[in-house]
Amino acid sequence: MPPVARSRNVPASGRGADVKRDAAVERLRATERWDVLVVGGGATGIGTALDAASRGYRTLLVERGDFGQGTSSRSTKLVHGGVRYLRQGNVSLVTEALAERAILRRNAPHLVHDLPLVVPSYDWWEGPFYGVGLKIYDLLAGKHGFGKSRRLSRADTIARVPGVETSGLRGGVIYHDGQFDDARLVVHLARTAVAQGATLVNYVELVDLTKTHGIVDGAVLFDREREAEHVVRARVVINATGVFADGVRRIDEPDAPRLLRPSQGVHLVLDAGFLSGDSAVLVPSTDDGRVLFLIPWLGRVLVGTTDTPVDVPSVEPRPRADEIAFLLEHAARYLARDPSEADILSVFAGLRPLVGADAGGTAALSRDHTVLVSRSGLVTVTGGKWTTYRRMAEDTVDQAILVGDLNPERSPTDRLPLHGAPGPEAPLPPGPHGTDAAALDAICQGSLADPIHPGLPYRLGEVLWAARFEMARTVDDVLSRRTRALLLDAQAAREAAPAVAAVLAGELKRDARWVEEQVRAFEDLARGYLPAGAEEVRSPS
Numbered sequence: 168m169p170p171v172a173r174s175r176n177v178p179a180s181g182r183g184a185d186v187k188r189d190a191a192v193e194r195l196r197a198t199e200r201w202d203v204l205v206v207g208g209g210a211t212g213i214g215t216a217l218d219a220a221s222r223g224y225r226t227l228l229v230e231r232g233d234f235g236q237g238t239s240s241r242s243t244k245l246v247h248g249g250v251r252y253l254r255q256g257n258v259s260l261v262t263e264a265l266a267e268r269a270i271l272r273r274n275a276p277h278l279v280h281d282l283p284l285v286v287p288s289y290d291w292w293e294g295p296f297y298g299v300g301l302k303i304y305d306l307l308a309g310k311h312g313f314g315k316s317r318r319l320s321r322a323d324t325i326a327r328v329p330g331v332e333t334s335g336l337r338g339g340v341i342y343h344d345g346q347f348d349d350a351r352l353v354v355h356l357a358r359t360a361v362a363q364g365a366t367l368v369n370y371v372e373l374v375d376l377t378k379t380h381g382i383v384d385g386a387v388l389f390d391r392e393r394e395a396e397h398v399v400r401a402r403v404v405i406n407a408t409g410v411f412a413d414g415v416r417r418i419d420e421p422d423a424p425r426l427l428r429p430s431q432g433v434h435l436v437l438d439a440g441f442l443s444g445d446s447a448v449l450v451p452s453t454d455d456g457r458v459l460f461l462i463p464w465l466g467r468v469l470v471g472t473t474d475t476p477v478d479v480p481s482v483e484p485r486p487r488a489d490e491i492a493f494l495l496e497h498a499a500r501y502l503a504r505d506p507s508e509a510d511i512l513s514v515f516a517g518l519r520p521l522v523g524a525d526a527g528g529t530a531a532l533s534r535d536h537t538v539l540v541s542r543s544g545l546v547t548v549t550g551g552k553w554t555t556y557r558r559m560a561e562d563t564v565d566q567a568i569l570v571g572d573l574n575p576e577r578s579p580t581d582r583l584p585l586h587g588a589p590g591p592e593a594p595l596p597p598g599p600h601g602t603d604a605a606a607l608d609a610i611c612q613g614s615l616a617d618p619i620h621p622g623l624p625y626r627l628g629e630v631l632w633a634a635r636f637e638m639a640r641t642v643d644d645v646l647s648r649r650t651r652a653l654l655l656d657a658q659a660a661r662e663a664a665p666a667v668a669a670v671l672a673g674e675l676k677r678d679a680r681w682v683e684e685q686v687r688a689f690e691d692l693a694r695g696y697l698p699a700g701a702e703e704v705r706s707p708s
Contacts, residue, residue, distance in 0.1 A: 184361040186354075186638040191368045192390065194227075196397060198366075201227045202573055203564070204386060204401035206373045206415060208232075209239035210349070210553055211536075212407035213356045213367070214560035214580075220365035221583060222564065222576035227399065228365060229388055231372035232482060233644045235353035238409050239553065240648050241517025243434065243471050244464050246271055246279050246345030246554050250304060250449065251458045260535055262307050264554045268345050269311035271557065275347075275585040277601050278355060281313045282346035282462070283446040285328050287339045287501060294318055294338050297451060301342045314343035330442040332503050341446070346464070349553060350648040351600040354637050358586035369638055371397075376404065376419055376545065383419065383544045392640065403571030405563060406547040410480040410518045419545040426537070427549060429480045429518045433490040434471030435498070436513040436654055437506055442468045448501055459497050466624065467512065467655055470498045477518060484516040485695050508698045513657040515696055522550040538563050544570050557581070599629070600650070607632055615670070620663035625650045630670040640675070642668050642689040657696035664689045 203219040205212050208230025216228040230236075248265035272279045286301070288294040301316035317340070324339035325331060357367055368390075375387040377398065385400040406415040416423040442448065442461055450459035455474060462469040473490040491514060499505035522537045536551030536559045548563040561578040568575050584590065587601045598604030611628030619625050633639035633649035642664050646652040652660040668682045668689075 184358060185636045186357050186361055186367060187636075188368060188392075188638050188640065191366050191638075192371075192393070194366045195229075195368055195371075195388075195399065198225065198227070199400065201225050201399060201401040202571060203227070203403055203405065203567060204229070204399060205405045205407055206386070207407035207409060207411075208234040208353075208357075208367065208369060209237055209407070209409050210235070210353055210356065210556040211239075211409065211548060211551065211559050211563075212405075213353060213360055214556040215405055215407050215548065215563050216365045216367060217356055217360035217363060217583075218557075218560040218564045218578050218580050219567070220360055220363040221579050223364075224564075224573060224576075226360075226365040227401070228360070228367045229371040229373065230367075230369045231391070233369050233640070233648060234357055234367070234638070235350045235648055237411075237482065238517045238519065239353050240350035241432070241434075241515055242349045242553050243432075243460055244346055244349055244462065244469060245282070245460070246347050248304065248308065248344070248554070249552065250300070250342075258307065260555075261304070263558060264552065265308045265311050267555045267558050268313075269308075270581050271347075271554065272313075272345055274580075274583060275352065275355065275588055277587050277589060278352050278585070279345050279347045282344055283314070283327065283341055284344060284449045284460075285319065285324060285331075285339045285341050285446050286449045286451055287324055287328070287331055288337050289335045291337065293451075294340060298340045301340055304342060312343070313345060316340060316342035327444060327446045328442060328448055329444050330440070330503055331448065332501050345554075346447075346462070348465070348600060348651065350651065352585075354649065355586045355601055358637070359583070362586065367638075370640060373415065373418070376543075378543060381543055383541075401571075402573060403567045404545055405567055406545055407549075407563070409549065410520045412520065412547055412549040416541065416545070416547055419541050419543055423541070426522060426539070426547075428521050428523050429477040430521050431475040431477045431484055431487075431490075431516055431518055432472035433475075433486040433494065433514065433516045434469055435491065435494050435506075435511050436515075436656075437468040437470060437498075437510055438512065439463065439466055439468055441498075441502055441504055441506060441510070450497060450501055453497050454493075459494075461498060461501065465651060465655060470494050470506075480518050483692065483695065484518050486514045486516045490516075491698055511698050513654050513696045514698060515654055520549045520551075536562070538566050540566060540570055546570055599625070602632065619650075619652065619666055620659045622656055622659040623650075623652050623663060624655075625652060627666060627670050630667050631674055634671055634674040639671070642671060642685045643692060645671060646689065647692075653693060653696055657693050660696075661690050661693040664693075 202224035203226045205216045205228040220226040248261045319339040370391045372389045377385040388397045410429045448461040539547045551559045598607045611626045615628035646660045664686045668685045
């Protein structure tokens with residue numbers, strides 16, 4: 168008989184549990200059978216684990232690398248409906264995303280905030296044209312709106328976005344969307360999922376699927392840290408591996424047709440002096456037909472993104488030299504001070520899991536999500552966008568209930584505060600990146616109060632915090648995702664690696680050789696986040 172699912176109540180504060188790897192591995196080994204096994208620890212996977220656990224199902228999630236290591240930490244940092252999807256006529260996606268945007272701000276107000284965006288106009292027709300489009304955006308948002316759009320004069324536009332190109336500027340249009348720190352939200356999702364009863368483990372890889380009478384009933388997993396293999400049983404297995412979903416599908420069905428057409432998006436990070444103020448700039452039409460954003464973020468300016476088809480996805484996608492040049496050229500058209508390659512503090516690439524293997528250019532592919540069930544019962548969820556992760560998770564678990572013959576329970580996640588959300592039990596404002604400020608300050612004492620680097624806004628105690636409470640296992644985990652040091656300044660992050668490795672080694676009980684290997688590995692990684700590490704465009708031979 169299937170288990171009786173019992174939804175759990177969480178405190179209004181949204182307090183989550185500490186994410187501890189050793190305890191999670193022991194639960195993985197000791198549990199005879201899981202209701203739900205989720206493969207993939209990005210936003211969609213962890214969101215799915217949270218949804219399943221909050222309905223009362225015994226839930227295990229495994230991730231072969233670190234949580235959020237792929238696409239989920241490499242976004243444009245916007246919680247938005249998607250203005251460009253409105254232009255494509257995908258009204259249903261925009262409407263869904265706007266509703267999810269409001270839910271996310273309600274459930275995580277400490278991590279999501281309003282961001283004014285300005286569309287500068289340099290031709291007489293641009294103001295009225297984009298003004299009408301953004302009024303439709305407001306209308307679709309309805310009661311979920313973050314603020315109403317309106318026309319701006321030339322003076323108002325300059326006041327809103329100091330640093331904008333003023334030559335030929337006629338005015339602009341302002342509208343509102345949301346902004347967040349994507350990797351930090353992944354961590355808070357994970358802590359909320361654990362508080363709901365889910366077991367999450369990073370650095371555990373799917374090796375194979377197990378089947379009985381042709382039906383998937385579990386998986387063979389390999390713990391990369393302990394170098395140990397485990398066989399786990401589950402009523403239903405969910406493939407939430409993003410751009411790698413086709414690879415997992417072919418473990419299940421070797422002849423499974425290609426579902427995904429990944430697309431690479433590249434972002435540049437510049438000094439805040441290029442665009443002071445708290446408003447972003449939307450470039451409404453680039454040479455390849457996309458929109459481009461120039462966004463204030465964590466004391467820097469984020470410029471992105473590109474859209475380049477990718478045949479074979481990789482864990483660490485590399486920006487191409489032509490993509491960097493494309494972004495610099497378009498940013499220069501809208502900034503009074505033209506940025507050059509020498510001004511780039513960091514450049515990063517992420518892959519979008521676009522559904523549509525037989526389509527032409529990736530810019531036209533839909534960002535709607537897809538939930539598939541194979542003949543053997545493997546549930547795959549892919550596509551979609553960060554803003555709609557919760558809806559994707561809900562739809563996936565609804566399908567998993569049918570496949571796994573689980574007692575049906577309604578998802579409570581639309582009203583579920585995420586870890587750290589303020590409430591009666593947590594009246595104080597959160598500390599850096601949504602942590603408990605008082606608890607973090609208690610750790611950051613003595614030498615741990617020192618900065619990890621003079622050019623970065625993080626303390627050594629935050630390294631200890633990340634290892635102790637957020638399952639950080641490597642220098643990369645700390646500098647790329649628990650903090651955002653690598654994105655804020657890649658060279659400074661390289662220089663901080665030895666100090667970070669030393670603190671991490673003390674907490675994880677690692678030796679001097681481990682420290683050396685970690686520093687060397689991170690320095691190699693960080694080179695790819697500097698312009699000199701970009702891949703040159705190669706002509707077909």
